[in-house]
Amino acid sequence: MSPATTDHGGKGAMTATDIQIAICGSAGDGTIAAGNILRNALATAGYRVISFDVYPPEIRGFGKCISRLRITTEQAYSLKEKSDCLISLDDSHTIPHVGEVRDFGAVIFEAKPVAQVPEGGHITAHVRPGQIPYGFSIREISEQATSSNRSRNVVALAIMAGLFGLDKGPFRQTIDSTFGKKNKKVAEVNLDAFETGYAVGAATFKLDSVKFGPPGKSVRQGKVTILSGNAATVRGLLDAGIDCYFGYPITPATSIMERLAVEMPKRGKRLLQTEDEISAIAATVGAGYAGARAATATSGPGLALMMEMLGLGTIAEVPAVVLVSQRGGPSTGMPTKTEQSDLNAAVYGSHGDSPRIVIAPTNVEGCYRCAGKAFEMAEAYQTPVIVLLDLYLSNRYETVVLANEAPFNPDCNKRWRRTERDEVYRRFAASDDQISARAIPGDEGGMHVVTGLEHNELGRPNDTPEIHTAMSVKRHDKLKAALRHPDFTICKRFGDDGPIDVGLLGWGSTFGECLEAMFMARAEGIRCAAMKVVMLSPFPADPVAEFMDDCKAVLVPELNFQGQFARLVQAELARPVVPLAKVSCGPMRVEDIVEEIRRLAAQVHQPLAAE
Amino acid sequence: MLGDPSGRRADSVQARASDASAEPYWSDDPRDVGWVKENVPCQTACPASTNIPAYIRAIYEERYGKAYEINREANVLPGVLGRICSRPCEPACRHGWSGNGESVSICHLKRSAGDLKGTGHRITENLYAPTGKRVAIIGAGPAGVAAAHDLSLLGHDVVIYEREEVPGGMLRYGIPEFRLPRDLLTLELHNALRLGVTLKTGVSIGNGRGETRLFSLLDDYDAVLLATGCMLPSLLPLRDAAKGADPVKGLKDVEYGLDFLVDLHRGESKRVGRRVAVVGAGFTALDCARVSRRLGAEEVTIHIRTTEEYIPVTYDEIFEAKRENVKIKGLRTPVSVKLDDNGRLIGVEFVQNRLGGWRAGGRRQAIPIEGSEFIEPCDTLIVAIGQITENDFLDVKVEMARDGNIRIAGNGMTSVPKLFAAGDYVKGASTVIEAIGHGREIANEVDAWLIGQKRRRQRVRVTPVEAPERERAWDFVARQHMPTLPLGERMKQMGEEVEQGLTRDLAAEESKRCYLCSLRYEIDVDRCIYCRACIEVAPRNCIKLVEDVEVKHDGSYGALKETKDWNQVAAIWIDNNECIRCGACFMVCPVKCISISRCEIVTADV
Amino acid sequence: MTIQPKPVYLDEKLDEVRQSGRLDYRSKALPTWCPGCGYFAMVESLTAVLNRMQLPHKDTVIVSGIGCASRFPFFISTYGIHTLHGRALPVATGIKMANDRLHVIVVGGDGDGFAIGGGHVPHAARRNVDITYLLFDNGVYGLTKGQTSPTSVLGFRTSTSPYENPDRPLNPLLMVLSHGASWVGQAYAGKPDHLTEMIAAAVAHRGFSYLNILSPCVTFDKTERTYSNLGLQVADLPANHDSTNVAMAMAAAMRTDHPLLGLYYKEDRPTLNENLDSLAAKAGAGTPAAGKKPVRAA
C-alpha cells in the first residue's frame, strides 16, 4: 500500500498531511506526557489530530504506554493501521510495536542505553529493513541540556520535530503551558531540552519518507480545539449546565471526574467523590429527583453496580445521566483495553422491563454533543440516559470544532404548574406523549412520593395488572419521542447513495474505522455505504431498516465477542446481518473491515455472475 | 371501708377504685354525665340508678357486704329487689347486646350480695343533722319506705301512716312468699325505718270514721307525702260491659288477682277450681297462676292478648311458671264469661287476635279477628290485668292528670301546697324498683323544698384505675343459672322459696361476666402514636380512627365520625359503646397512652 | 397514681389536633405497618416535629430505602422518594447537594442501614451531609418476614438462623460515632415524647444527625426486643454525660445491656455543602453562594 499520505476519505489532496506518530515507553517515562505535548503542539499548529493512548493499569513500574497520534489536514475518522514514526522511550516495550511502522517510516530510539541490554534486546535488532532507524543519545542530550534525564521524552519529541522540520513555536508554547502550570523552572528546563533535541534532529539527515504538509485552513465558525473524548464529554456536561456530579474513580472514566473536579467548583457547582458506584448513581438519581442536572461516569464494573438504581430511575421516572466508558470485560477484565462489550448491559441491563435511553457517540465531537444532549433527554423524557463511550473514545484526542454558543437547551423539563383545578398532583398522570408533568421538591403544592414500587398515577404503590400494564406502556412509549429529539442525530448514512453491495452498520468508537474502511472499499470500486447509529435505545428501527433495504449485505463491525450490536439489530428488525466481532484489546483494524467488505462484495456478486 | 373482710380475690386485683388514695374528680359536665348514661346502661336503666358495675365488682372481690351497701345506696331493700325486681337493667346490659351473649344476672348477683354477706355485716347509714322538720308519709309500700328512709337520713322526723297492720304494701300483700320470704322483707323494712321513722300501722287515712284526715296531717306536718300506690284492680273490659262497670262483679269463681293475693297474704284461706284461667300478662297474673298451682289447681292457663315475648315480666318468671305446669296461651282477648245455669263459671269466651303494630313501651298491638270467638273452659277465672290508684281517701281537692293519676310538679308537689306524691300513686302501676326510685327522688325534692335548697344531686365521679379489672377470657363465661327448688318441693308449702340464691362460686363466676361498663378507656391523643395495635387486638369494632365526634344538644356525645384518610385521623378513639372493657388495648399499647378511669353517677352532696 | 386534673374531652382534643396543623403533614394513605410497630411512633413524632418547626411541605423530602421503613414517605405529605435497599443515604446526599433549601430526612431500618447499606453510613457521617438519619433499630428483618439482621442479638432464632444467630450484633452508635457523625442520639419508640424531642433536635442540627431508635418488631420478635423487655432495659443517659466528649459518648454507646437514651454527641462543624461551597470560593466561583442556588427548582 502506498505509505506516505493515505488519502483519508478521498477528500484530501495528495499534499495533505496524514501522519501518525507513536510514542512508546514504560510507565513513568513520560510517554503519555510526550504524546500530550505533541498533540497539543500540533493542534496549536493548526493540524487536525486524533490521538489515543494505551497505558497499563499500574501507575508506575514496567507497564507499557503507547501514545498514538494521527495528524491530518482535514479531520480523520480513526487512527491508521500503520504509524509513520515511532519514538521509543523504552525498547523492551517498543520492540513489539516496531512492526506497526510503515516502510520508510522513522524509528527514533536511544542509542546509548544506560545499562547492558541482552543480545537482541536493543531496538536495532528489530527495526525492519524498510524502516529508518534513528538512534540518538537521548539521555545524554537530556543530561547535557537539563542536567537530568527526566527530559528524555521532550528531547525525543524535539529530535522528531527537528528531524521533520516542524515549527518550533507551537512546541515551545505547549511545553511552556504544560510545565509552566506546575513550575516556571520546569518549563524552562524542558524548553532547553527541546531546543537541544530539536537542533540534533534538525542536523540529522532525514532518510525516511515522512512529510509534513502545511496545516489545514482554520474552520469557518466555532472554536477549534483538541480534546479527548472524556474532555469533550466534560465540556458537553458543563455547557449543558451540569449542576451536580458524583463519581467513583474507574478507568477509563476517571478523567471525566478529574476534569469536572477542576471546572465545576469554579462555576459554583458541586462534585462529590462517592464511596462507590452505587452511591454515585444513587446520588445522581437523588439530585435528579431534586431537579438538578446530575451525572455520573463509570465503566463496565461500575455500570453493573448501578443497574439496580437505573431501574429505580426508570420506574420512578427520574432523570439521570450515566456516562459509561467501556473497557474489556467481563469482571475487572482489562481496565486499560478498549472494548464495546457493555452494550447489552446498557440497553438491556437492570432487572425487570427497564427501558432507558442509550446513546453512543462515534467520535470526540459526538462525546460533546451526546453528553449535553443526554441532559436534555433525561429531563425531557424523565428517565436515565446512558452515554456509551469506550476507552478508545474516552482517551483519544481529536481536534474538534465547537460552536461558539452551547448548543444545548438549559431546561427541557415538562414542569407541573399548579392550577386551580388541581386538587391532587398526579405525578404519573396519563398524557398524550406519556410524559407526565413533573414537580420538583421546592415546588409549592407538588408534593408527591416516587417509588421503586409499581405505582398508580399518584405514585402510590399499586400492583394490579391494569396499572402495571399501563405504566409499562407509559415507560416504554414515552421514550419513542427521543427518536425525534430536536437537533440530535440518531443515525446517519455516509457514502454511496442508492443500492449498494455492502453496508456498514457501525456504532460507537468503531464507526471511525468503519468510515475509513468504507472509503478504502470505495476506492477499490466496491459500492459501499456506512450508517452510524448513535441512538441504541430506543432503537431507530425505521431509518436503519431503510438503509438496510439498500444493502445487499450488512456488516456490523464492533469490539466485542458476542456481536452485541449485531444481535440488537437483528432482534429489533429481524433481518440478518454479518457481525464482525473482534476482541483485539485495541481499536478495530481498518484492514480487517475492508477485508470483510471485499469478501462480502465478492459474495453478493457471485450469484449475479452465475446467472 | 366496710367491715366485710376482703376476700382472696381482692388481693389479686391490682387496684380497687374506691381505695385509691387520691381524690376523685367530680364532674357535672354533660359529656361525662352523658358518657355514664350511655355507657353504663344497667345503671341508666335502673329507676333507682343502682351502681351495678360497682357492686358486681365488689362481689367479684368477695366483698359482699360492700356490694350490699352499694345497692342499698340506691334502694334500701336490696334483698327484696334481688328477688322480685323486674330487672329493667338486664335487657339493657351490654353483655346482652347483639354479639356479646347473654346479659349478666344482675338481679341474682344483687341477691347474692345479701345472701353471702358476712354474719357480722353492719349496714351503713350516713346521717345528716336533724332539721326539725316533720314529714308524714302515707303508705308503707316500697315508695313510702324508700322516701321515709331517705328523709330520715336527711335529718327530718318522719312518720309513716299505714292502713295495713304491717308495712310493705304490695311487697307484702301482692307478692307470694315463694318469691319473697317474709322474714327477709321484714328485716329489710326494719332496717330501712329503724333510724328514727315512726311507723303507724293500721291507720287509715280518709274521711270515714276512725280515719285520719289528710288535711289535719297537712296542718301537723311540714310536708305530707302520698305513697299509697295502686291498690284497686283494673276492671275486666268485656265486650258487652258498660263503661266503668265491673262485668264480673258478684260472679262466683271469678276474682281479681290483686284481691286474690291480698286476701291470701292477709291470711285468708283461698280456694280455686281444678281448671284456672288467668287473664293478664304481668307479675300479678303469673303470681296468681303459680299460687293457683300451689292451691291445687291442675290446669292453670294464662291467657294473654299478645304473645309471651311481649309480656312485661322476666324470663325467669315465665320459665319457672312453665316448669310449674302453668300454660300460657297467647293472642286472645276475653269477650265474655260463660256461666252454666247455676251461675257457675264454665268457661271464658275469647276472641282470637293477630299481632298489630308496636305500641309505646315496646309492646305489640293485638287486633281481634272478627268472628274468631271461642270458649276456653275453666272453673276459676282470675283477672289480673292491672291496678289503679285509689283516691277516695283524699279530703283535699287535688288536681288529677288525664290518666287518672295525681298530677305533680317537677318537685313532686301536688297542686296542694306541702302535699307531695310518689311511687305508683303518681305513675300508675309499675314495678317495685320504679316505686323505690321514685320514692327516693321525691324524697330528695321534699328535702330540697323543706330546706330551701338542693342538698344532694347526682354527679359523675371519676376515679383513675391502674389496670383493667377484667380478663378477656371472662367474656366467655356463660350466664350462671339460679338454683331453684325442685318442683316437688315447691308445691308442699306455699312459702317455700323457689329460687335458692347463687352460691359463692356461682356468684363469683357470674360476677366475672360484668363488663364493668363504668370503666372508661381513653387514649391520650397527645401520646398516641397511632400504631393501631389496640385496634388489632380489639375484640369488636370498638377502637376507631376518628375524624370528629357528634355533640348532641344536651352537650353529650353522639356518634364518632370515622375516617380512613390518614390526614383526617385526628384521634384513635375507643368507642366506649362498643367497648367491652376487656383491657386488651390497654395491655398492648406500646406507649401506654391508654388510661382507665371509673366513671360513676353517684349521689353526692351539692 | 396521678390523677388527671380534668378529663380530656374528645371534641376539644380533636379541635386542638386539627388546629395544630399536625395532620397536614400526614398523607391520605393509612400507614401499613403491623399494628404496634414503632414506626408509628416515628411517623407521629416526625410529623409533630415538622409541624412544630413549621418546615414547609414543599421544602421537605423524606427518603427511604427498602424495609419496613420504606413506605414511610407515603404517609407524610411532603416530597418523598422511596429508593432501593440500602441506598437512601446516597440518594439523600444527592438531593441535599442539589438543593440546600431542602430539608432531607432519611428513614431506614438496621438491615437497610447497616447490612446492605452499611457502606454508605461512614461516608455520609464523615462528610457531614446536612441530613437527618432516623434509624429504626429492631434487630430483625421485618418486611421479608423475620430474618436475622446486623443488630439481631446473639442466639436470636429467626427463619434464617433457626438454631440461633451466631453473629455478634454490631453497635450502630459506636459505628457512627467513630465515623464522625456530628450528632448522635438514641431514643426508644416506646417513649414517644422523648422520641419527639430527639427527632426535633436531630432535625434542627446542622450536619449529619443520626438518631438510633430502638424498637421491637412486634410481629417477628416475640422474645428478645419486645416492648416489655426494652421497656425494662432502656435508661436515660446519666445526667453528667458530656455530649461534646466523643470518648464519653463511645463509652455510653458500649452500654448495650442497658441502652441509654438521649443525646450522645454533638459537634458543630461545616457541612458537606458548606465545604463544597468554600472550596468553590477558593476555586474562584463568583460567590460562595452560587452553589446554594436551588438548581432549577422554581
Place this chain on the structure above:
Amino acid sequence: MPDTTPAATAPHYVIIGVGVSGSQAAAELRDHDRTARITIITASRLPFYQRYDLPRVFNGVHDWRTFMVHQPGYYSDNRITLRRDTRVGGIDAKNRLLHLTHKETVHYDKLLVASGGRPYVPEHLVDYRRLMFGWGSFEDAMAVRQALPDGGHALLLGGDMIGLDLARTLIATGHRVTLVAGEHSFWPHQVPATERPKYLAALQALGLELLEEGDLGGIVAVEQSVAGLPARRVVFGDGSDLHGDVVMPFFGLAPQVEFMAGAGPDIERGLLVQRSLRTTDEHIYAAGNVCQIWSEKDRRYKFYNGWKNVRLMGSVAAANMTGGSDEFRSNPDAEALRLDDQGRIQSPFWEYQ
C-alpha cells in the same frame, strides 16, 4: 526476544558491514546454510544500496530508495537480520562476542568483517575535514547535492576513481569541477608517471579544470565563504587560492578496522587474510575494502578494490565460512586503468552497473 546464547544447532553468522561484500556474503551464506542465523551489523541507517550510483543524485535522483539493491522484504524473506545504526565497539575473539556501542553483546559463530573503507584524508587536511564534503554515503551525496548550486563549482582534492566518477556526472550536469591532482589521483590504479599526462589530458577532455598538487604542495587554509563568493576557498602555499562551493577530498579509502584493535587478528593497514579470506582467527573472516589479501605473486598483503573484487570476496568468504575452500583470485585485467579508442578513461572500478 532473540536468544542470548548461541543456538545449539544453527550457527550465527555475523557480518559487519552492509556494503557490496557484506551483502554478497549474506546472500551466499543463506544459499550455503538454510538454517543459520545471519546478522548484518552496520552503522549505516540504510540497507544495502548501490553506493557506486550515488553521483546520480545530480541527475535528479534524490530518493535513496532508488539506490536500494533489495526491496525491504528481501531481508525477512531470507531471514537476514539487518541491524543498522549499530556500531561495533570491540570484539572478544576468544569468546566470540561482539560488543556493540549501545551496550549490547552479540555472539557469533563466524564473523565476517566487511566494514569497508572510509575516504582517506591526508594528515595535512584532517584539520579541515569539517569544511569538506565527504562522499561515502547517500547522506554525504545528498549533502553535496544541497551545498552545490546548479552550475556551482566543486573543488576535488586528490582525485581517486570515485571522485573522478563523480566529476564526470558533475560536469555532465553543468557544474564546474576543478581537480587538484596529486599522488592519489586515479587511486586505486597505479598510474606510471609516464602515462599520467595522458590520463590527465583525458580528464581535461572530460571538462575538468586541472591543477597539479605538486604545484601547490602547501595548502594552508580552507576558509568559510565571504559575502558574494562561493562557500569554500582553498588557499595554496603560494598564496594563490581557489574559490568553490564545495571542497571534496578524494584520496582513496582507508580500511575501517578500529574496532578490531586488540581483538586478535593481524592487522597491517587492513585485516590480513589468506586467500580463503580467513584472518588469523579461525572464526573471523574479512572481505572488501577492509582486508588485505596475501598475494603470492607480490609476496605481500594487497588491497583489492573495485565492485567486482569486493563482491567476489563476499562470495568466497561466505563459502569458506560455511566450510568451503574457495580462494580469492583477482582478475588482473580488472585492475587495469586504460584509455579507450576515443581516448576516454576506462576503469574496472567504474564498471558497476
